[in-house]
Amino acid sequence: MSTTANEAPRSRGKAPAGERVADWADGRLGIYSLAKANMRKIFPDHWSFMLGEVCLYSFIIIILTGVYLTLFFHPSMNEVTYHGSYVPLQGQLMSEAYASTLDISFDVRGGLLIRQIHHWAALIFLAGMFVHMMRVFFTGAFRKPREINWLFGFLLFVLGMFTGFTGYSLPDDLLSGTGIRFMEGAILSVPIVGTYISFFLFGGEFPGHDFVARFYSIHILLLPGIMLGLVVGHLILVFYHKHTQFAGPGKTNKNVVGMPLLPVYMAKAGGFFFLVFGVIAAISAIATINPIWAIGPYRPDMVSTGAQPDWYMGFSEGLIRVMPGWEINFWGHTLVLGVFVPLLIFPLVLVAIAVYPFIESWVTGDKREHHILDRPRNAPTRTAFGVAWITWYMVLLIGGGNDLWATHFHLSINAITWFVRIGFFVAPVVAFIVTKRICLGLQRRDKDKVLHGRESGIIKRLPHGEFIEVHEPLSQEQLHTLTAHEQYKPAEIGPEVDENGVRRKVKRTEKLRAKLSKGYYGEDSQIPKPTVEEYKEITSGHGHH
């Protein structure tokens, strides 16, 4: 507002309508103090910061289209004979859930579009969360004070997986029913209580008459309700912590540099919602997703080949496909390791990445706030761990589609299965070592650039005939950006005897931490930043080498 000191205060009656509404609301909600802190809030700009926005917007799109779908979908497993307009299935027995999904697809105008937007947005939501999580991971944005928001985000990813699973199971088609059967088989493998959980979940034996209605309330109420709360909490914390930023001139750990919420960020972020929605609508216009009419209604004694879950469930599919079929029978009981072990590893894969921030903060012992993002190369061990985790995940994803890999690339399914079995253990280790090497190489290059300048591509011939490439010195902005990262010294256990020569007791955790710290920040794990002395010595007129 351009209120200046000499502007006469306007009487209430003459104030513009918007201002009067705002005054009214302020008297009741106190919105001015809220707006004072937030209306011109600064948001830093970087392309990777919009990944989270993609998730938020696809979540909103899912809710909007989901509400529409509930108006037409019948969550019932009553068997009916189909009389709708899709000719190939006329006269067939199917559940009401399946029949109403056919109606949405063929008889409700625009129903197919909304169904496809809903499903595409769900895939993009999960993919967006995965990539957003990796952005946060590799830049170290999860460090204090953002560990709780990391967990909120992680929970959203996990709940998103299950909301997706319960959602695509609702139409009760042959493909999703097969997925439900897989889930039931997995539950049965749980020792002692598995059979009971299965009977309670399905209201008796599989498939029974209940699971669609039960999944419906889980899918449209329970899980999205929790997720909505988490999303709101996630956003409140983003506002409260203020966004992280990459190092650069004028950017410190104590400030935040960027554009104000009103108007720039509001226009960009608000506009981006429409961009995301528009693209998803266009995808849904041209790319069919989950054509349940081609798959057919569910029957527990039928199946199609190439059955695949949605992509985000693929890694669990991989686990179950490559696990050897171990079964132990004893005292009239069966321990179904072949299914139960994958069921246990499934959450472990996810938890491995979720707890990482806490492990790192324990190793560094750093309790300060961090608002400047790391470049992945400058945290080689973290980056290597992240790549190893992604490799692990991807190996399992390959296992989940082993039949498709086999048919599309003319490979032996046995060979792929064995590749995944071995790769499960070996590939992450290889990825870890390779990534760390690459990071260190990039750190060396940065150091070289700082000390010797940028390669200009100009070749100069010296009087005595030697050819050299001219290196251009970097600007102070670039020098600062390339040397702004923090480097830890490895933690040491300290002397094992105190000043009186008495042996000090060293806890095992302390030893472990010193070891980890050495792995993180030891000589082989980071290239020392160029120092001012080094820089001055090289640039003080001795020329280039």
Next chain:
Amino acid sequence: MSSQDIPEENLPAEQDAPHGHGSVRTADEQNPFADPGLPPHEHRIQDTDERAAKRSERTVALLFTLSMLATVGFIASFVTIPVDKSVYIFPLGHISALNFALGMTLGVALFAIGAGAVHWARTLMSDEEVADERHPIEADPETRAKVHADFKQGAKESVIGRRKLIRNTMLGALTLVPLSGVVLLRDLGPLPGTKLRHTLWSKGKLLVNMNTHEPLRPSDVAVGSLTFAMPEGLEEHDEEFMTEIAKAALMIIRLEPEAIKDKRELEWSHEGIVAYSKICTHVGCPISLYEQQTHHALCPCHQSTFDLADGARVIFGPAGHALPQLRIGVNDEGYLEALGDFEEPVGPAFWERG
């Protein structure tokens, strides 16, 4: 772990403070790596040239207009295009005309708004970067002390620390009360009992062809073919059809009797005709692929492979045990019949299976 056990000097030093926004940047003799502060703002063409700004304004307005037209197109498509009309669009093939028209018009209507807003923000709104202070999240020591003192006072006034009986009974009550909610879940389903051990098959039940719904004779089953069967009396309209077929589904093949390696399999077969549960012992997918040369049956879900000529034992994949075999024979009228139920539970293994 507290932060005290890491010596301060192991933590990296705090960054140098910047020289301030827009300060004159002289080459720092002391530290060439010091933060030079925010670079000066560079003007865009729209900031200096009004004609360029006008062009941007027209572009944004054009995009918003396009969105309006697309919405009109959406409504027009909804009204005019029949829901069952299909149209050929290269390279998509034959697709629903209505879905395509609605999706594309909606897509354009939304995208144009977004593109307009972003273009507006990028070309016409101020692009000057601003720095904002961050404040530590941790409260200052006075606030911290005040909150702790307030809490202690509140706790003291509640007398919860002194009146242990109240505290303990309250904790007991609060612990017990959620139990009601758990108990209420009991009726979600019946107890398993022995339901997973029994199927509809029993002595004398005829094997009915799943496709023709006719009872099978040995002559209906050719060597090398795969036939699916269900027990007589089960109808697709039955209330419990799904649950029953999920256990009773049967696959029947005919082998040369001399090709059968397993002794019990041969005993339970009839003229080389063997009947196995169709439900995979891994996680319950119906096995539907049969390779007649090798007598292997393959589950398409997780690729468990069973050798039907050798007691249906697992030869590859994640399944843990062989498919249960149904003992069959021929009744007086020459139809294939079951000689009892499966002797072990069909489908995925479970704790009580044994």
